[in-house]
Amino acid sequence: MVGRMSTSSENSKLNYILHLADNSLILGQRLGEWCGHGPVLEQDIALTNIALDLIGQARYFYQYAALTDNRGKSEDHYPYFRGEREFKNFLLLEQPNMDWAYTMARQFYYDSYCFVMYTEMLKSKDEQLVSIASKAIKEVSYHLKYSSEWVIRMGDGTEESHEKVQNAVNDLWEYCGEFFETTQYESEMIEQGIAVDASKLKEKWLRSVGEIFNEATLIMPEGKWFQTGGKEGVHTENLGYILTDLQYIQKTMPGLSW
């Protein structure tokens, strides 16, 4: 079919872009919570730097969502005025910071995923997604280097740091299965060569995570059961609290700007 995409196809594309945007936004917001609370100044600065990259990437996706959406919304509509059920981020990314081991384990799982996912996205038929991926992958490579180093440093560190990071990777494991699930909006976009078929990335992801765990003397979790739903708007209780914080000003004084 030549010409305009069908409405359902437009919705699928919008949902897919929002899924990508929400991932970056929610993790960026979570990392921002460390600002002023980092264990040492250098790591405080590192996390806020990563958070800024993520929020910058989220903005590219929200701007693209606004162009794709035929309702004429601005990029700010999506982060500030959607409800919890409309957010499509992975459950992993809304999990609380807890301690340094959890924060780094969450970062490492997600950076490893992003690296393989954005590499694949460079082959998308969608020009704008390729542009954003080409920009994001440079930043993600650097984030991955950083989170890998921390996983190794803690895993191959003291008895206490080893135990903490092993517990963190074990606990967060159940949220990683969702990376490789395919929603309906994705399958339509995969068919059109626009979305990345994440179900095909699992082996690569397992291999790269395994290599670092090996170096970190960590045991790869083996759980087969995974908590899913985030991509389709069914979240853990954590997201509500994040959004309350994130959306407070715009909901109290809509349209307020600096």
Added chain:
Amino acid sequence: MAISKEAIYKTLSTVVDPEIPVITIEELGILKNVEIEGDKVIVFITPTYSGCPAMNMIELEMRTALLAEGIQKFEIKTVLFPPWTTDWISDSGLQKMKAFGIAPPEKTSRSKRVLFGETINVECPQCGSTNTEMVSRFGSTACKAMYRCLDCKEPFDYFKCL
């Protein structure tokens, strides 16, 4: 249109990076191109890092510069592809950076390893010694890492390769 695109480009090329005020956006490779469509000026820029807060400031200064030239109808468009790389920083930009006290980035064409922060022999911008070590992968801004010189003992910023 009375003003040529070359003249507009020249005006805009004097805008400096608020974080490193000795370097212009042209030297940094942020300013890409100027086009004139009918009576409208279109300026193409490319961001360094996705989350670089200086980009908003740079856009504001570009607006001010255009308005000061009496140009009212313009649009500043952000281009993401091809993604910005530190290889686009001009030689004069690299020299000014060093004089400003920031160790300039290696050319990524020389070694892909530098892209992953595996920098070898970063030269101290104070004393020129290569006996230096990284303190942190992330510095005061997204584009920098923190280093220290083991000879003159001075800490310094290193502009990371991207």
